[in-house]
Amino acid sequence: MTEKISGEQYFTAQPDAAHDYQDFDFELLGNNLHFTTDAGVFSKRTVDFGTRTMLAVAAETDFPAGRVLDLGTGYGPVGIAIAKALNKNVDMVDVNQRALDLAQKNANKNGVGSQVKVFQSNIYEGIQDQYALILVNPPIRAGKPVVTAMLQEAKNHLLPGGKLLAVLQKKQGAPSAQKNLEAVFDDVSIAGKNKGYYVLEAVNG
Template sequence: MAEQYFAQEPHAEHDIHEIEFNLADLNLHLKTDAGVFSKSRIDYGSVALMKQVMELDLVPGKILDLGTGYGPMGLMLAKKYPERALDLVDVNERALELARTNAEFNAITNVNIFTSDIYETVTERYALIVTNPPIRAGKKVVNQIHEQALDHLLSGGQIVTVLQKKQGAPSARKLLTATFGNCDILARDKGYYILRSVKQ
């Protein structure tokens, strides 16, 4: 059975790539490797999500990138909001090492990068949680990410998530609506739904 990117200690043979991520006049140079999500390019869903997130008005507070991988979304937000602190978390230790390397390489210092299985070691509340949830980890994990976000947001805080329609976006929207009392579709983009709920 092929090893999944949400394994804690990937054993795949190293295969370092270097890629660029450009968005809203901001630029990142990123190292990736085998055993992490979307190693060859920034996946379409993450880019579609980030295009929407960059336009949001946020309440004051920290930002959480849940399932950061090698860090493209969290590090891009850290560049956009140098005055804010960001937490970047993942269960994949190889991905976290890459995220730390990428933060250093891009001279980004307003990030704290640490291991967390979903919200297991997350103790704070945030103005924004962004996530491209690991669909292959199963619906239970994805549902936990969305439901438990409520407990980790400040008043007025937002969760923004991306799912493909065929991979459960409509049911995720129902769950978010039931949890938060609201869920907007910020965009539909090539089958990807960008969903946003706000803690009232």
């Protein structure tokens, strides 16, 4: 159950791909952000469309006071964008240690190092806290059990009234993901759609 992009594995603790550092700027939520990426991390050449779609919805979403969890942070675009634009404190977690090293460097580079906490967690295994908002762009090719756990187990880590936002392509299982959420959450909806990407919202009642 390891996701592969162009032959690289990134849903793994220690990618073995040869380093290939790249730098680029990208505007997210009104801020021009600076990222360093590497081989062995997801979407290393640009911020993927699904992530951008989810962030646009998140910026318009009301959620209670509290920390935000960026689950599967990669090199950090989601957590960094939320910390910068919404002035939130964000926990940024991933199973991939190479990604976490990049996420910390990118947070510091973009001036939000003091607002974020970057640490390793295989899905929710390393997470103890409860959050106002959880954001996830699930690694579909890691397998259905991984994706389902990311979605359903969010309920155990949300504050009362807290929300999960998850982005998936319709053709890669958004309708079934919605049903999985409805099995554990009473309040599930489609918060946004764009070019085949669905942003699912689940509220912890």
